[in-house]
Amino acid sequence: FYLKAARHHGDHLVVIVSRDETVRIVKGKLPIQTERERLGAVSNLSYVDEAKLGYTGDKMRVVQEVNPDVICLGYDQTAFVDELKRYLHERKEEITVVRIPAHHPDEFKTSLIRNNLYKQASLPKGMDIYQESLDLHAKHKGKIEVISKVKVEDKKDLSLAYTPGVAEPCRQIHKNKELVYKYTIKGNAVAVVTDGSSVLGLGNIGPEAAIPVMEGKALLFKEFAGIDAFPICLDTQDPKEIIAVVKAIAPVFGGINLEDISSPRCFEIEEALQDIGIPVMHDDQHGTAVVVLAGLLNAVKVTGKEFSKLTIVINGAGAAGIAVAKFLADIARDVILCDSVGIIHKDRESLNPVKKEMVEITNKDNRKGLLEDALNQADVFIGVSKGNLLTPDMVHRMNKNPIIFAMANPDPEILPDAAKKAGAAVICTGRSDYPNQVNNVLAFPG
Numbered sequence: 001f002y003l004k005a006a007r008h009h010g011d012h013l014v015v016i017v018s019r020d021e022t023v024r025i026v027k028g029k030l031p032i033q034t035e036r037e038r039l040g041a042v043s044n045l046s047y048v049d050e051a052k053l054g055y056t057g058d059k060m061r062v063v064q065e066v067n068p069d070v071i072c073l074g075y076d077q078t079a080f081v082d083e084l085k086r087y088l089h090e091r092k093e094e095i096t097v098v099r100i101p102a103h104h105p106d107e108f109k110t111s112l113i114r115n116n117l118y119k120q121a122s123l124p125k126g127m128d129i130y131q132e133s134l135d136l137h138a139k140h141k142g143k144i145e146v147i148s149k150v151k152v153e154d155k156k157d158l159s160l161a162y163t164p165g166v167a168e169p170c171r172q173i174h175k176n177k178e179l180v181y182k183y184t185i186k187g188n189a190v191a192v193v194t195d196g197s198s199v200l201g202l203g204n205i206g207p208e209a210a211i212p213v214m215e216g217k218a219l220l221f222k223e224f225a226g227i228d229a230f231p232i233c234l235d236t237q238d239p240k241e242i243i244a245v246v247k248a249i250a251p252v253f254g255g256i257n258l259e260d261i262s263s264p265r266c267f268e269i270e271e272a273l274q275d276i277g278i279p280v281m282h283d284d285q286h287g288t289a290v291v292v293l294a295g296l297l298n299a300v301k302v303t304g305k306e307f308s309k310l311t312i313v314i315n316g317a318g319a320a321g322i323a324v325a326k327f328l329a330d331i332a333r334d335v336i337l338c339d340s341v342g343i344i345h346k347d348r349e350s351l352n353p354v355k356k357e358m359v360e361i362t363n364k365d366n367r368k369g370l371l372e373d374a375l376n377q378a379d380v381f382i383g384v385s386k387g388n389l390l391t392p393d394m395v396h397r398m399n400k401n402p403i404i405f406a407m408a409n410p411d412p413e414i415l416p417d418a419a420k421k422a423g424a425a426v427i428c429t430g431r432s433d434y435p436n437q438v439n440n441v442l443a444f445p446g
Contacts, residue, residue: 040388200260207233285323287440316385387411392422400426
């Protein structure tokens, strides 16, 4: 309501987003969303023309830069208001200050407005996909079940499927372990294993909260490849314990799909499980890398660009980002990898071993700075990080006809409409409800 009301006071709405440090000083605690996340969310709103970060020192510096005709304040805004009044009085600035009236404050509290803002910024108009999904999960108590392959209708059926008949396949497998593939589910069964440490773009939400995603992955195995899969969500984030558990359950399964395990532990875990006698793959790495390359090959054709001349910026240096960077580093002119701190370069201190390895094959010009600096004259943005981090201004910094792969889930780094408005030639997300989906399921396990 506040921003829409402010929009009516002029032809061009510029929103100033407070710095994290400013919020901490005013409210006594850091905001739940970072300044970059809040900036991205506000930038993606259709009625906002421009969004800028404020300053931690001179709060009036942004007023000088924007030079507005009207300044709109919230109905209960008190921070820096006296400072603004002094600034305008001393400089005799002819700027109108308007205080936007309250809009049902008993119903629309700050926390509700914040949550609704992020929800509305990530959903197609008129579609509450989150509530629909919640209802679906509640109705079915999950998405998968175990179905019997054989009937058990009389004593004969029970004698064959269970005791005494079941003893014979047990004896045969005991003599020759390879027969386990002939007589049991092992040959068509996959364990989807996670510790809940890096689930979608939601972060470290734990094993219980990870179950719906792992059920979903098991569902994809069944629907797209006819493979029986089961979610194994472990209540440990110790790599040694995870490795030990996977080795211990391996006799039942024909393959292990590691899923949503945070970097850099995921690399250690996958590598340690390559000798257990069955395939073990971390889908976040290899599945993502395959579909990104496939999508980029087509995007290059559409835009008329040459792959060997591309400068590609990858935002997110977790499992997916690292794997994608390794895939593309030998093909593109340059790949610049960014994490939550900024560009990963040779002079950065405290890099983990995986990132140290990556600086040897990426960022050939040793660029430094933040994501927006990396995007200067870049051709491709690949986001495997968090929602609402890419702003239209960042897209403007890129070369003509930029390619945007905003793959964060559930909220992309930038909404398709905002990216298109900013000049993107190709826009893809990881979501099933937007066009041009780039998601692992397009290549694996189908």
